[in-house]
Amino acid sequence: xxxxxxxxxxATLVAGLLLSCGAAAEQYEIAMxxxxxxxxxxxxxxxxxEGIVEYxxxxxxxxxxxxxxxxxxxxxxxxxxxxxxxxxxxxxTPGFLFEQAIFSAQDTHPxxxxxxxxxxxxxGDYNVQVADNTVSVFFAEEESGFxxxxxxxxxxxxxxxxxxxxxVPAVVRFGVGYVAGSHxxxxxxxxxxxxxxxxxxxxxxxxxxxxxxxxxxxxxxxxTDVIFAAAGGAGSSVMAAAEDQDAWMIGVDxxxxxxSDRVLTSAMKDLAQSVQQMLxxxxxxxxxxxxxxxxxxxxxxxxxxMESARFRSFSESEYNxxxxxxxxxxxxxxxxxxxxxEFFAEHxxxxxxxxxxxxxx
Numbered sequence: 001x002x003x004x005x006x007x008x009x010x011a012t013l014v015a016g017l018l019l020s021c022g023a024a025a026e027q028y029e030i031a032m033x034x035x036x037x038x039x040x041x042x043x044x045x046x047x048x049x050e051g052i053v054e055y056x057x058x059x060x061x062x063x064x065x066x067x068x069x070x071x072x073x074x075x076x077x078x079x080x081x082x083x084x085x086x087x088x089x090x091x092x093t094p095g096f097l098f099e100q101a102i103f104s105a106q107d108t109h110p111x112x113x114x115x116x117x118x119x120x121x122x123x124g125d126y127n128v129q130v131a132d133n134t135v136s137v138f139f140a141e142e143e144s145g146f147x148x149x150x151x152x153x154x155x156x157x158x159x160x161x162x163x164x165x166x167x168v169p170a171v172v173r174f175g176v177g178y179v180a181g182s183h184x185x186x187x188x189x190x191x192x193x194x195x196x197x198x199x200x201x202x203x204x205x206x207x208x209x210x211x212x213x214x215x216x217x218x219x220x221x222x223x224t225d226v227i228f229a230a231a232g233g234a235g236s237s238v239m240a241a242a243e244d245q246d247a248w249m250i251g252v253d254x255x256x257x258x259x260s261d262r263v264l265t266s267a268m269k270d271l272a273q274s275v276q277q278m279l280x281x282x283x284x285x286x287x288x289x290x291x292x293x294x295x296x297x298x299x300x301x302x303x304x305x306m307e308s309a310r311f312r313s314f315s316e317s318e319y320n321x322x323x324x325x326x327x328x329x330x331x332x333x334x335x336x337x338x339x340x341x342e343f344f345a346e347h348x349x350x351x352x353x354x355x356x357x358x359x360x361x
Contacts, residue, residue: 158191
């Protein structure tokens with residue numbers, strides 16, 4: 001019996017090795033490395049991957065994603081190395097967590113192009129170096145957050161909350177814009193809203209948990225009408241709480257309306273289109289290596305999906321009007337705490353109840 005078990009174990013091991021060798025032998029020219037989540041996180045990873053898949057299938061290009069063994073620079077670098085050994089000509093990495101890994105990889109693999117979304121490569125000292133084979137793509141999350149806050153208040157919501165995953169730049173910008181947009185709309189409509197400093201938090205991670213759900217439920221039970229969750233996978237916990245409490249939440253990054261009928265709208269970044277533009281530039285020989293791009297409302301890089309929104313009264317024409325004001329620069333949306341203070345003063349929005357440490361720790 002022992003010999004049979006050993007034989008089975010050996011056969012299984014050999015089969016595993018053969019599968020691994022077979023997988024390594026296949027060539028995938030477009031690669032994506034996932035961050036803390038997976039491609040079905042209904043947020044950042046998924047939006048990026050869907051853009052890759054659509055472009056690759058339309059152009060008959062091989063593509064694959066790689067999930068690192070853990071959240072660490074060494075694991076990210078190992079995943080990138082594996083992708084390059086697997087034939088990757090262009091590697092897409094979504095998120096600031098890849099900043100140091102790409103800083104290393106862009107030198108290790110000079111013949112491979114890298115697309116770093118929401119991050120800039122540096123060696124840990126924040127001395128940014130975007131090599132000729134790398135492009136950094138950022139989004140004006142503050143503008144998307146502004147539009148979400150403006151729309152929610154214009155639609156009649158009066159008690160608001162914000163749950164960010166972690167206080168990283170993109171999540172901070174979402175929150176700053178949300179605060180600015182909600183108060184701007186309240187002033188325009190001459191109405192009072194409730195958005196207290198204890199209704200603005202960072203959850204500490206981007207993963208779903210019962211703790212996050214319980215916190216959201218407590219806010220809803222205390223009278224919060226709508227919570228904007230810029231929290232990646234953790235947003236699904238807020239979504240579940242909204243379903244249980246028959247309340248509303250605002251999604252992030254991609255259109256999350258299909259995930260729950262309690263999603264009011266989503267503060268979107270056009271991840272799919274931006275990735276497809278970079279892939280097309282690569283294959284056309286026009287890759288903007290060495291550049292840092294910032295996609296705003298002007299380039300349609302951010303916005304709300306009005307076709308799937310569940311607003312009660314906020315109309316598409318009203319949305320288009322405020323969107324054009326943001327895109328045209330008539331409304332200069334703040335992106336950090338000091339700019340938010342100036343925005344409140346400039347537009348006479350009253351006292352800013354949020355302390356700097358609350359919004360930008």
